[in-house]
Amino acid sequence: MNFDLRLPIGILFTAYGLILTVFGAFTNGSDIYKKSLGDNINLQWGILLLVFGLFMLGLAMRARRK
Amino acid sequence: MDTNTINLTALDYSILGIYIIVVIGIGFVLKHQMKSASDFLLSGRSIPVWVTGLAFLSANLGAQEVIGMAASGAKYGIMTSQFYWVGAIPAMIFLAVFMMPFYYGSRARSVPEYLALRFDEKTRGLNAAAFAVMTVASSGASLHALAALLHLLLGWNYNVSLIATSIIVLAYVLKGGLSSAIYTEVLQFFLIVLGFTPLVIIGLNDLGGWSGMMSKLPETYAHSWKYVGTTNNPMGVEWFALVFGLGFVLSFGYWCTDFLVIQRAMAAKNMGDARRTPIIAAFPKMLFPFIVIVPGMIALALMEKAGSGFSIPLGVTGQTDYNLVIPSLIAHYLPTGLLGLAMTALMASFMSGMAGNVTAFNTVWTYDIYQSYIASGKSDSHYMWMAKFATVGGIIISIGFAYVAKNVDNIMDFLQLVFGFVNAPVFATFLLGMFWKRATGHGAFFGLLCGTLAAVIFHGISSPMPITAGEAVPWIKGAWLGAHFTFTSSMAQNFWLAIVAWSVCLVMTISISLATKRTRTDEELKGLVFSLTPKIKETDEPVWMRPAVLGIIVLAFAMVLNIIFW
Numbered sequence: 001m002n003f004d005l006r007l008p009i010g011i012l013f014t015a016y017g018l019i020l021t022v023f024g025a026f027t028n029g030s031d032i033y034k035k036s037l038g039d040n041i042n043l044q045w046g047i048l049l050l051v052f053g054l055f056m057l058g059l060a061m062r063a064r065r066k
Numbered sequence: 067m068d069t070n071t072i073n074l075t076a077l078d079y080s081i082l083g084i085y086i087i088v089v090i091g092i093g094f095v096l097k098h099q100m101k102s103a104s105d106f107l108l109s110g111r112s113i114p115v116w117v118t119g120l121a122f123l124s125a126n127l128g129a130q131e132v133i134g135m136a137a138s139g140a141k142y143g144i145m146t147s148q149f150y151w152v153g154a155i156p157a158m159i160f161l162a163v164f165m166m167p168f169y170y171g172s173r174a175r176s177v178p179e180y181l182a183l184r185f186d187e188k189t190r191g192l193n194a195a196a197f198a199v200m201t202v203a204s205s206g207a208s209l210h211a212l213a214a215l216l217h218l219l220l221g222w223n224y225n226v227s228l229i230a231t232s233i234i235v236l237a238y239v240l241k242g243g244l245s246s247a248i249y250t251e252v253l254q255f256f257l258i259v260l261g262f263t264p265l266v267i268i269g270l271n272d273l274g275g276w277s278g279m280m281s282k283l284p285e286t287y288a289h290s291w292k293y294v295g296t297t298n299n300p301m302g303v304e305w306f307a308l309v310f311g312l313g314f315v316l317s318f319g320y321w322c323t324d325f326l327v328i329q330r331a332m333a334a335k336n337m338g339d340a341r342r343t344p345i346i347a348a349f350p351k352m353l354f355p356f357i358v359i360v361p362g363m364i365a366l367a368l369m370e371k372a373g374s375g376f377s378i379p380l381g382v383t384g385q386t387d388y389n390l391v392i393p394s395l396i397a398h399y400l401p402t403g404l405l406g407l408a409m410t411a412l413m414a415s416f417m418s419g420m421a422g423n424v425t426a427f428n429t430v431w432t433y434d435i436y437q438s439y440i441a442s443g444k445s446d447s448h449y450m451w452m453a454k455f456a457t458v459g460g461i462i463i464s465i466g467f468a469y470v471a472k473n474v475d476n477i478m479d480f481l482q483l484v485f486g487f488v489n490a491p492v493f494a495t496f497l498l499g500m501f502w503k504r505a506t507g508h509g510a511f512f513g514l515l516c517g518t519l520a521a522v523i524f525h526g527i528s529s530p531m532p533i534t535a536g537e538a539v540p541w542i543k544g545a546w547l548g549a550h551f552t553f554t555s556s557m558a559q560n561f562w563l564a565i566v567a568w569s570v571c572l573v574m575t576i577s578i579s580l581a582t583k584r585t586r587t588d589e590e591l592k593g594l595v596f597s598l599t600p601k602i603k604e605t606d607e608p609v610w611m612r613p614a615v616l617g618i619i620v621l622a623f624a625m626v627l628n629i630i631f632w
Contacts, residue, residue: 005117005249012088020403032401036268042403045264
């Protein structure tokens with residue numbers, strides 16, 4: 001079977017990472033972060049999701065090239 | 067509940083929307099690979115092992131598990147981890163090392179079919195029928211719980227939520243069959259981990275770390291073993307019932323015989339991968355208490371913290387509704403954005419729970435009921451058609467069950483009780499089937515019936531609490547034949563019920579087998595019974611890849627966790 005699940009996982013989390021990182025960057029210091037103890041959790045966690053998503057995409061791409 | 071109602075913004079909706087597009091997209095991509103009934107129902111035995119492993123874990127990690135374990139975390143503390151480190155890990159390793167060779171290595175396409183090959187048709191029929199009803203009922207329960215939660219938290223219409231969810235699940239399961247269900251289960255795994263971890267991190271930060279949290283909780287919440295010498299602990303269970311009832315009978319009965327999880331392992335590429343599937347699942351399973359149990363403890367500690375303004379909401383009965391621990395923590399800590407991610411994770415786990423049940427149901431229906439008793443010897447395309455029909459049918463029956471659950475009080479408690487009766491003895495049947503060649507079809511069938519009957523009677527004569535004068539125990543909790551045995555909690559009663567049912571099934575199966583003639587010759591039992599199956603050659607695999615070696619590593623880790631949180 002030539003379906004590689006790493007590709008949709010990569011796409012999904014890269015998209016989530018981008019959305020949260022960009023939104024986090026634009027809302028830095030906003031009141032919405034009172035809930036999360038003042039941490040811009042969208043930006044922080046967004047970057048982590050982005051790294052995970054890109055890593056999965058990278059694995060999928062590498063397997064494709066072989 | 068007003069203070070905890072969650073308001074989703076357009077951002078949160080788009081996060082949910084992207085998930086739905088991706089899962090339906092996966093279904094459409096897989097559609098072209100669904101050429102035969104076995105592609106649709108068994109994934110053509112072609113899925114990589116890291117995928118089957120995470121799906122194996124995820125199929126069990128439905129939303130009800132996540133919500134229920136958080137609730138238990140708030141009620142019992144770290145002792146809840148007994149359900150993982152004792153009540154799951156050893157059974158998963160036993161399945162991998164000893165039992166998987168018979169499931170994967172025989173011609174069986176399902177767990178009931180194994181029983182048909184090993185024993186006879188009536189044993190299979192009993193198991194298949196019970197399993198089919200159980201899967202659609204749990205799928206319906208999952209659907210109802212999701213719709214009720216969405217209504218409560220987001221104010222969505224119950225009927226619309228229910229139908230919309232069903233249509234999404236139907237869309238991807240009907241297109242991609244078991245493969246679709248397995249792939250979305252893996253997506254759900256990552257969503258749960260990545261969506262709920264921030265909750266734990268922020269919560270622990272807020273409380274001043276682990277020790278800060280523990281300082282606001284009772285001493286008993288910090289230990290899983292220290293107080294089990296007697297029943298004087300949050301669960302009201304002593305060590306023997308815990309180890310034998312939960313750790314052996316119930317846990318092995320579920321992990322080693324439930325087709326819902328075993329189906330994932332049977333979709334693996336080869337025997338080695340099938341056996342490694344439960345082991346790969348066991349690694350993250352060991353760590354899940356930190357994501358699903360700790361939130362419950364955080365919620366309870368947070369209520370003790372001055373000025374937090376947090377409380378676990380009350381349910382309709384006016385008592386604290388522990389099932390709302392996770393949603394209310396999400397509402398308390400997560401800003402829009404991460405809120406959408408966590409809600410998507412929660413909804414994804416409801417949907418994949420439903421998809422998992424539906425894909426197990428359609429296989430058992432098509433192979434073990436339809437092909438065996440209704441229409442055998444038809445063409446593959448006929449069974450493919452039936453499998454799809456059963457998928458639609460399974461979802462429609464689930465919707466029916468959801469409405470029954472909504473409208474009939476206690477019906478789900480009742481069904482759970484009945485499933486408990488049926489499941490409690492079943493591991494004795496499999497154990498004897500796989501490891502004692504003398505066990506016969508009559509022995510298995512009637513032994514199983516006796517075990518189930520023993521469970522029913524035990525429920526009738528035992529009470530989960532001491533009876534005070536003038537007070538009656540609701541019949542659903544037991545003692546409808548009089549409270550001859552009293553326990554300190556429902557959990558203790560349930561564990562002892564399992565022990566009794568299993569023992570009766572074991573003794574009766576052995577006795578009846580010895581009194582009846584063998585129905586299967588040694589030749590027929592090759593590949594189905596331990597002593598008659600050639601040992602698997604593992605010499606072409608590196609030592610560290612062998613299931614037994616990996617299994618020992620997992621058990622060692624589990625041991626360390628037990629010691630740390632003893």
